[in-house]
Amino acid sequence: MTRLWDISPTVSPASPIFPGDEPFSLRWTARLSPECPVNLSAITMSPHVGAHADAPLHYGNDQPSTAEVDLQAYLGPCRVIHAIGCGPLIKIEHLQHAEANLPERVLVRCCERADETWNPDFTAYAPETVEWLAARGVKLIGLDTPSVDPATSKSLDSHQQLLRLNLRVLENLVLDEVPEGDFELIALPLKLAGACASPVRAVLRSL
Known part of the structure; x- marks a missing residue:
């Protein structure tokens, strides 16, 4: 029987965000009543809140927005690799044990439990690791x-590697319950004109 792993955190006003980013908020513009047949809400938030896909526009001027990116990268075979407790950077040696026959999508679990509050000391990718993965397709x-x-990075070296190598990226996933192995990834960004990123409802499906 096919199993689904929901790897998206709940988005709420309590969702952790980069300092200065726009938090999630929701307000009601209409409420169900004898005079109104529906509830209607409006939301404001940075597109980087929760599980999201950065568009190339996020780290390069005159680059595609989320409405313009090819969707192929966000759907298909995927490998989850564990590098729990690897330190400040995911290095090549943290992934080599799962290198054989890599699919086109790789998600790395760095945390025993994904942070539910802002923690600036999170694990990121070493730029050479991004290049190593791209070299393997x-x-x-x-x-x-x-x-x-x-x-604390001002040069965003790993984001610049994504731009140079034409890779897509998903951030703020929740991989707490996901074992190492191969899955089908489904994490389509919204078609947001001019946006630098998009929320995704990311899921993994057993093969």
């Missing part, structure tokens, strides 16, 4: 922390 990378670059 990987088209999308992801992880269970807020960014592929450290919170």
